[in-house]
Amino acid sequence: MLIIPYGKQHITDADIKAVVETLQSDYLTQGPKVAAFEKAFADYVGAKYAVAVANGTAALHLCTLALGVNEESRVITTPITFVASANCVHYCGGTVEFADINPATALLDIEKVRQLLESKPKGYYSGIIPVDFAGNPVNMEELRALADAHGLWIIEDACHAPGGFFYDSKGQKQICGNGQYADLAIFSFHPVKHIATGEGGMVTTNDEQLYKKLLQLRTHGITREPDLMQENHGGWYMEMQELGYNYRIPDMLCALGISQLQRxxxxxxxxxxxxxxxxxxxxxxxxxxxxxxxxxxxxxxxxxxxxxxxxxxxxxxxxxxxxxxxxxxxxxxxxxxxxxxxxxxxxxxxxxxxxxxxxxxxxxxxxxxxxxxxxxxxxxxxxxxxxxxxxx
Incomplete structure (x- = not known):
């Protein structure tokens, strides 16, 4: 009898051709396909910048690092999500608190978030990680207004929602991850997701400073940009300026991502x-x-x-x-x-x-x-x- 899974990747001849062409090229990792995938994905969601990474969890971790989460940080998220949405805060030594869901949608209940924020003095919390659960988009405009009133950043976990959208108060369509309301947004390219690269993730943002920070943290905290270096010994020189990670994604996976994105x-x-x-x-x-x-x-x-x-x-x-x-x-x-x-x-x-x-x-x-x-x-x-x- 045929097995029917809950989710499944769809790989076409065009996908296979794209990967084979990259395998036969001069680059297997950190080559031109990475930048091309980033550009294509940023265009797809309407964000200024995109940073491709090893997976969605790496994307979350880099976001918390870039925003400066530390031992004093308290972050609110939903209990109905994959554990990575909360774990990323603990990776940085921070504390996670949960707010309950709206029973009709299973999304983070913004009123419950409001009650939690108002129960503590301003400055007690650092940020919010809402999740577009199942592909159902959070009203990020409403959440942004609440976050601004309490001085919070927002990481939108949009792993389930590439191509999803909501309408703002002016009737304008706001695509998940477009950076209009969240400081950072993250996506996953796990095989059961809309776009499958095997493993892979993406961070999108409209903030240039956060974008540059993410690029550096993705590669061990190393920069090769002459304008950013404290010294420069020659063309080979690079500087590790902070503690980062190897969260890079291979070129061949980005080639697959570009092909998948086209449909x-x-x-x-x-x-x-x-x-x-x-x-x-x-x-x-x-x-x-x-x-x-x-x-x-x-x-x-x-x-x-x-x-x-x-x-x-x-x-x-x-x-x-x-x-x-x-x-x-x-x-x-x-x-x-x-x-x-x-x-x-x-x-x-x-x-x-x-x-x-x-x-x-x-x-x-x-x-x-x-x-x-x-x-x-x-x-x-x-x-x-x-x-x-x-x-x-």
Whole structure:
């Protein structure tokens, strides 16, 4: 029987050709394809600058380093995310605090963030890391206003949302990661993401100083720029000016990324089409609840800014549904186990029961297959089996 995963990369002959051409070139790493991918991706999301890195976690870590997170920093994020969204703060010695989610969207609840900020004196918190969970965009304009009122920076975790967007208060479309409201935004190119390079990530920003800082931190804290050096012994000379990391990405992966990016909009349209079919199939089914799209992402003409990395439903018997689907080779997944319930975070003083909406969401959520190469027949089979179990 055919296996239907929850997510899957789509590699074409054009992708393979792009990688082979790079393998046959003079560069395997830090060659011209890196800069070309950065330029193409910055253009795609509408940001001034982009920095390609080894993976999405490296992107988060570099962002926290560039913003100066340290032992005195306290940062707010959502408990419904992959652990890297929180871990990046701890890498720098900082402290993470969580705010609960909006139960309708599973996004960070901005009102809960406001309450948390107002419970402490100004300056107590350093920044916020919102997550465009499942591809559902956060209203970054609203969050920026709140952050400005409390002197906070923002890192937008847009790993799920390349091509996603919301409408601002003037009715203008704001693409996830465009840098209009967040200081920095990050993306992942893991195989199940919209753009797959195997491993890989990207940071986007409109801040030139942060951009230059990221470039240096990506390569051991080393610069070769003569204007930045304290000394210059000749053409070979380089200076390590701060402690950085080797978070570079190979040229061949960037070649794959460029090729994948060229059909990003086609893939996004297909994801939205799959979501629409799921919506129609489940909207009247008792026992199945569909996550709502952020109202800010809903256009007047019916266009939707949800990027649909995931399609999440909530069911009463999540474990039973999960097991039943696997019996029929449908490998649905759960996103995510609330971060604050992980043993590491519990060891830091976080506890179960602290964020009831996140925990209630986790108890019932299930991510159904969602990827551009999912066929109509496969999706129909998934829908049939979900209804069959829930109907019992």
């Amino acid at each position: 990003a909009e086609t893939g996004l349209a297909r994801r939205k089409g799959i979501a629409k079919i799921y919506d129609e199939a489940f909207k009247e089914v008792e026992g199945i609840e569909i996550l709502s799209t952020n109202p800010a992402a809903m256009g007047a003409q019916g266009d939707k800014g949800h990027a649909y990395h995931l399609y999440v439903i909530r069911v009463q018997d999540r474990k039973g549904t999960y097991d039943f689907l696997r019996q029929h080779q449908i490998f649905a997944q759960v996103h995510y186990i609330p971060v604050h319930t992980m043993p590491y975070y519990r060891s830091l003083g976080h506890s179960k029961g602290a964020f009831p909406e996140a925990e209630q969401y986790y108890a019932h959520c299930l991510s159904l297959p969602m990827y551009p190469s999912l066929t109509q027949e496969e999706q129909a089979f998934v829908i049939q089996k979900v209804k069959e179990f829930v109907g019992k």
